[in-house]
Amino acid sequence: xxxxxxxxxxxxxxxxxxxxxxxxxxxxxxxxxxxxxxxxxxxxxxxxxxxxxxxxxxxxxxxxxxxxxxx
Numbered sequence: 001x002x003x004x005x006x007x008x009x010x011x012x013x014x015x016x017x018x019x020x021x022x023x024x025x026x027x028x029x030x031x032x033x034x035x036x037x038x039x040x041x042x043x044x045x046x047x048x049x050x051x052x053x054x055x056x057x058x059x060x061x062x063x064x065x066x067x068x069x070x071x
Contacts, residue, residue: 001022001025001026002059002062002063002066003018003019003022004041005017005018005019016036016038018034041062
């Protein structure tokens with residue numbers, strides 16, 4: 001599953017909060033071990049406005065990229 005969230009600072013550490021909807025869909029509970037893949041996306045956001053010829057929504061393009069990484 002692909003999801004976007006913000007990084008927060010908690011004490012001296014950085015934390016990624018799993019949205020409730022994602023946790024419910026993936027059946028993730030407190031204390032579970034999970035595997036995550038991180039990629040900073042804000043550098044790419046400015047690019048999408050310049051590609052006016054792209055007719056697919058950004059989220060769909062990102063999902064297709066992620067699917068290609070799993071092949």
